[in-house]
Amino acid sequence: MTTVTHEAGAPSGAAPPSGPAAPAIVTRGLTKRFRGGQVAVDTLDLSVPRGSVFGFLGPNGSGKTTTIRMLLGLVAPTSGEHALLGLPLAAALPRVGALVEGPAFYPYLSGEANLRRFDAADPTAPAATVRRRVGEALDRVGLTAAAGKRYRNYSLGMRQRLAIAAALLGPRELLVLDEPTNGLDPQGTREVRALVKEIAADGTTVFVSSHLLAEVEQMCTHAAVMRAGKLVAQGTIASLSGGQPVRVRIETPDAAAAVRVLAALGLAGVHIGAAEGGTEVTAELGGHAPERINAALVGADVPVRGLAVVRPSLEDVFVGLTGEGFDVDG
Numbered sequence: 358m359t360t361v362t363h364e365a366g367a368p369s370g371a372a373p374p375s376g377p378a379a380p381a382i383v384t385r386g387l388t389k390r391f392r393g394g395q396v397a398v399d400t401l402d403l404s405v406p407r408g409s410v411f412g413f414l415g416p417n418g419s420g421k422t423t424t425i426r427m428l429l430g431l432v433a434p435t436s437g438e439h440a441l442l443g444l445p446l447a448a449a450l451p452r453v454g455a456l457v458e459g460p461a462f463y464p465y466l467s468g469e470a471n472l473r474r475f476d477a478a479d480p481t482a483p484a485a486t487v488r489r490r491v492g493e494a495l496d497r498v499g500l501t502a503a504a505g506k507r508y509r510n511y512s513l514g515m516r517q518r519l520a521i522a523a524a525l526l527g528p529r530e531l532l533v534l535d536e537p538t539n540g541l542d543p544q545g546t547r548e549v550r551a552l553v554k555e556i557a558a559d560g561t562t563v564f565v566s567s568h569l570l571a572e573v574e575q576m577c578t579h580a581a582v583m584r585a586g587k588l589v590a591q592g593t594i595a596s597l598s599g600g601q602p603v604r605v606r607i608e609t610p611d612a613a614a615a616v617r618v619l620a621a622l623g624l625a626g627v628h629i630g631a632a633e634g635g636t637e638v639t640a641e642l643g644g645h646a647p648e649r650i651n652a653a654l655v656g657a658d659v660p661v662r663g664l665a666v667v668r669p670s671l672e673d674v675f676v677g678l679t680g681e682g683f684d685v686d687g
């Protein structure tokens with residue numbers, strides 16, 4: 358198993374960095390102990406770089422929601438500090454969009470009318486610009502064409518996109534999403550994941566919690582892993598996967614011939630293994646194009662039953678870090 362180093366910033370106790378160059382989110386020793394003594398979040402030191410799509414990953418009950426609620430000022434920490442966008446919380450919050458518990462929308466109102474009502478409930482939102490801001494938010498989540506349709510006729514994905522639109526009713530530098538794909542069907546999940554990527558591509562930092570490893574691998578540039586209230590690792594996805602190389606895997610009944618071809622091409626780390634109904638040969642892809650490798654194998658009369666590029670998975674690393682029961686589907 359790959360060893361993952363804990364890459365927290367400054368140690369607990371130091372004041373979080375402030376100013377425009379500060380990370381999007383910094384926590385120092387952030388702790389929540391609920392009445393009854395349970396420590397839901399234990400001396401958390403988190404550093405979320407600006408511009409990242411940051412996956413906050415951990416099994417159910419590991420403290421993700423409690424952390425997010427503390428970040429947004431919805432629950433008071435027992436101890437520790439945090440800063441968003443390098444600002445005190447009150448100054449930061451108008452620049453932060455959040456989806457923690459889905460907003461309650463009215464089923465018989467349109468998506469647009471629901472957003473207007475939602476906006477009206479926010480005393481900091483300027484009423485004079487509501488039409489433009491609602492229009493822009495609907496546009497951003499791809500619901501302009503469905504703006505006049507009743508909420509109850511929206512698909513699950515559209516409903517969640519509307520909830521994200523509600524978090525985007527002002528200009529946001531940071532978007533915080535708590536398990537945004539939970540309870541969605543596969544289509545809705547795809548829609549929301551694509552939307553998160555689009556929002557991030559526009560320059561917004563996105564902090565998104567998930568218990569699904571594959572989801573974080575697909576969507577995020579960085580991740581932090583929680584286990585029983587404690588942070589066990591954080592960093593870029595590449596650093597968390599231990600910098601394992603991308604490999605090419607060839608299924609063939611003639612492994613020896615395939616090995617000769619791969620060696621002649623200069624591929625490193627060649628291994629022969631058993632595959633379903635035959636043998637497989639794997640090697641580090643390096644800078645080689647898979648189609649060239651295939652052409653070389655075919656040119657040398659090696660029977661190729663399958664050729665795949667295998668990207669390093671975080672699965673082994675994360676299952677080891679978070680213990681049994683970690684859900685890696687998705």
Ligand SMILES: Nc1ncnc2c1ncn2[C@@H]1O[C@H](COP(=O)(O)OP(=O)(O)OP(=O)(O)O)[C@@H](O)[C@H]1O
Binds near residue numbers: 395397418420423424
């Ligand atoms: N208000 C509360 N009072 C007491 N314990 C709480 C409270 N809220 C959460 N907890 C406990 O704190 C721990 C962390 O819960 P939290 O909801 O933050 O985890 P999570 O990782 O978000 O999990 P999930 O995805 O299931 O919500 C859990 O053991 C939970 O039971």
